[in-house]
Every structure is written in C-alpha cells, then in structure tokens.
Amino acid sequence: MPLVTTRRAGLVDQVIAQLRESVSAGEWPVGARIPTEPALVAALGVGRNTVREAVRALAHSGILEVRQGDGTYVRATSEVSGALRRLCGSELREVLEVRRCLEVESARLAATARTDEDLAGIRDLLARRDALDAHDQFVLADAELHFAVVRASHNTVLTELYRGLTEVVTASVATTFESHALQRIPHDGLVEAIAAGDVERAGREAGGFLEELIEELPGHG
Numbered sequence: 001m002p003l004v005t006t007r008r009a010g011l012v013d014q015v016i017a018q019l020r021e022s023v024s025a026g027e028w029p030v031g032a033r034i035p036t037e038p039a040l041v042a043a044l045g046v047g048r049n050t051v052r053e054a055v056r057a058l059a060h061s062g063i064l065e066v067r068q069g070d071g072t073y074v075r076a077t078s079e080v081s082g083a084l085r086r087l088c089g090s091e092l093r094e095v096l097e098v099r100r101c102l103e104v105e106s107a108r109l110a111a112t113a114r115t116d117e118d119l120a121g122i123r124d125l126l127a128r129r130d131a132l133d134a135h136d137q138f139v140l141a142d143a144e145l146h147f148a149v150v151r152a153s154h155n156t157v158l159t160e161l162y163r164g165l166t167e168v169v170t171a172s173v174a175t176t177f178e179s180h181a182l183q184r185i186p187h188d189g190l191v192e193a194i195a196a197g198d199v200e201r202a203g204r205e206a207g208g209f210l211e212e213l214i215e216e217l218p219g220h221g
Contacts, residue, residue, distance in 0.1 A: 011046050015054035018044070023063055023074050030167055033071045034064070076167055093217050095165075095172045100210040102162050103146060107190060107206035109153035111199045118152035119195055126191050130184070138184070139177060143170040145187065149194065149206070176213050185209045 019040075022028050035043070040051045055072055058064040065075040110118070125148050129141035146169065150162045162169075177184070190205035 011050045012053050012057070015040075015044055015046060015050055016057055019054060019058055020063065024077055028074050030074050030077060033073050036071065078164060092172060092175055093214060095168050096176075096210055096214050096217075098165065099146075099169060099172065100207050100214070102150065102158065102165070103210065104203045104207040106150040106153040106155070106158055106162070107194065107202040108199050109155055109158070110149050110194050111197050111202040113154040114152040114194055118148070122148050122152060122191055122194065126187060129187075135174075135177070139170060139174045142173050142177075146173075149190070152194065 019034070022034075028034050034040075037048060037051055037055075041048055044051065055064060055066065059066050059072070062076050063074070063078065065073045067073060114122075122145065125141065125145040129138060129145050132138040132141055143166070147162060147166070151159055153159065187205075190202065193202040193205050
C-alpha cells in the first residue's frame with residue numbers, strides 16, 4: 001500500500017496512522033525493516049522531525065523497534081500485540097502459561113457456543129494442518145486452528161486478547177514443535193470435545209498438551 005501525502009494539520013498523527021496501516025495491512029510484515037528515514041520523508045512529504053516523532057511513538061507502543069546503526073524493524077502488528085510481547089518477552093514458559101489461560105477457557109466456551117459453521121471451519125483447519133508436511137506451513141496452520149477455537153467461544157474480549165498474541169503464539173508453536181523433534185501434537189480430542197458440547201473435556205484437552213510442554217521446560221518446579 002503506497003503512502004500518501006499528508007495534510008498540514010496533525011502531521012505526526014497522520015504519519016503514525018499511515019505507518020500503522022502499512023504494518024497491519026501486511027505491506028511491512030513482522031521482522032521486516034521499514035523504509036529509511038529519507039525515503040519516508042520523501043514519500044510522505046513531511047520533515048525529518050515529524051517522521052522521527054511518529055517512529056518514536058510506534059516504537060514506544062511496541063509496533064516498531066529501532067536498532068541503532070541498522071534500521072527500524074516491525075516488531076508487532078498492533079499496540080495490543082506489542083504490549084503482550086513486552087509482557088511475555090521471549091520467555092517461552094510465560095507465553096505457554098498465558099496461552100493455557102486463554103485457550104482452556106476458550107475451549108470450554110466453544111463447547112457450548114460454537115455454531116455448525118464454526119465446527120466445520122475448525123475441522124477443515126485440523127485436516128489441513130495434519131496434511132501439511134512443510135514445517136513453516138504446519139506452524140501457521142496450527143496457530144490458525146487454535147485461533148479458530150478461540151473465535152468459536154464467541155467472546156469478543158477473549159478473542160481480541162488472543163488476537164494480540166498472534167505473533168507470540170505462532171513463535172511458541174514453532175519452538176515447541178522443533179523441541180519435540182518435529183512431533184505433531186494431535187488435536188482430534190479437542191475438536192471432538194467441542195463438537196460433543198463436552199465443556200470439561202474440552203478444557204482438559206486444550207490445557208493438557210500445554211501443561212505437558214510447561215512441565216518439560218528447564219527449571220519447572
């Protein structure tokens with residue numbers, strides 16, 4: 001999405017909005033380096049100070065990361081995701097513990113709130129996930145499956161909280177997948193519990209594999 005020339009009023013806010021849109025729209029994916037300051041100045045038609053202030057604000061919110069001498073990189077897709085990434089950091093245990101809290105309750109709610117359409121989508125995602133061979137594709141499909149279960153809870157607040165964890169959830173899936181010698185944790189039991197409307201089993205299935213992963217981490221007491 002090309003950047004458009006800003007108006008005079010509220011230049012910093014306009015630049016912030018446009019940079020944020022470039023990130024959320026996927027033009028600049030997580031991990032990518034954004035255009036240089038001179039390039040942004042030329043594209044936006046604003047001064048260096050305006051660009052610097054906008055970048056500084058987005059770095060403070062966790063969306064961007066300024067690396068001195070290297071450039072500015074995309075760190076998260078939204079302020080919520082940036083805040084959660086700061087809270088969780090790179091500590092896998094903390095990410096898995098947060099996932100356990102959200103995914104167990106989501107599965108329990110989904111067992112009674114899911115629609116036939118939700119269930120069909122979840123089953124399709126499970127089948128697609130299990131049929132994939134490529135590591136990166138499997139990781140993305142697995143994270144998408146978990147998010148589909150959360151959406152099936154039909155709890156808007158819970159869904160938005162989990163949406164903010166998209167990057168750290170995907171990273172945790174990749175890390176645990178690799179640490180288990182590329183073994184794929186089955187989720188058939190979780191899906192069937194949701195299909196049967198079994199609230200207790202759905203919660204156990206959602207939390208069980210996460211409990212195992214947490215227990216296997218170094219330093220678990």
